[in-house]
Amino acid sequence: MSFMDCWIEVAGALFSQALAGEPELVESFPRPLEAGSFGFAATLDGDIRGRFSITLDAAVLDAPLLGEGQEQKAAWGEVLQEACAAACRKMLAASGIHCRVTAFESCGPESQVSRALQLRSRDRAWVILVRDETRQGAAPRARDAAPEPAAASSPALSSGVELLLDVELEATLRFGCREMPLGEILDLGPGDVVQLDRHVSDPVDLIVGDKIVARGDVVLVNGNFGLRVSEVAVPRKRLESIRCLF
Helix, strand or coil: CCHHHHHHHHHHHHHHHHCCCCCEEEECCCCCCCCCCEEEEEEEEECEEEEEEEEECHHHHHCCCCCCCCCHHHHHHHHHHHHHHHHHHHHHHHHCCCEEEEEEEEECCCCCCCEEEEEECCCCEEEEEEEEEEEECCCCCHHHCCHHHHHHHHHHHCCCHHHHCCCCCCEEEECCCCCCCHHHHHCCCCCCCCCCCCCCCCCEEEEECCEEEEEEEEEEECCEEEEEEEEECCHHHHHHCCHHHC
């Protein structure tokens, strides 16, 4: 997957979750943008380097997709910066390619684009143009190749472990946490909102015992919540999670 592919996937999921009306991000045909259009550019470094810019239709500022009372342009900058950071994490999980956002700043509309998209709500649509000037440099570093540590550890785990393979354990998804005074907990009532310490686009934890054994993205499977795993602990670490259960 290219960085562009990763960004479109995570941005589509982020927009549908974070924006009012749950708009979807879809492919479109390029067309000139109106005056007042604005953009943001991310600078990437690592195994992938270069500039990745996003230009938005000026009309998107007239729709309070990010909530009433917010400074819409600044809020869009925060959402798009998070989408770029999430795309970096997806690149690492999907292919072991490491990159990071080293700078993120506002910029003018781009005259050349790599991909044209539309953000569609129920009754309106806004153009989003993306220009990808990133390039892959050196091969992924060995420390980023997730399967190798697990493979190296697996022979040492075989002795006696097969006797436990049919043991059923309870696995829990953790979306986030927050410390609260006892008074606030006692005052909770229906309709109250408790804000957690994790962004909507961050991976969630799969917990067994008191240990994190995997991380990934929340998905829907036949109407039920599920977890698409993106990171997995090596087998030895996963076995540590069951010590407290025996």
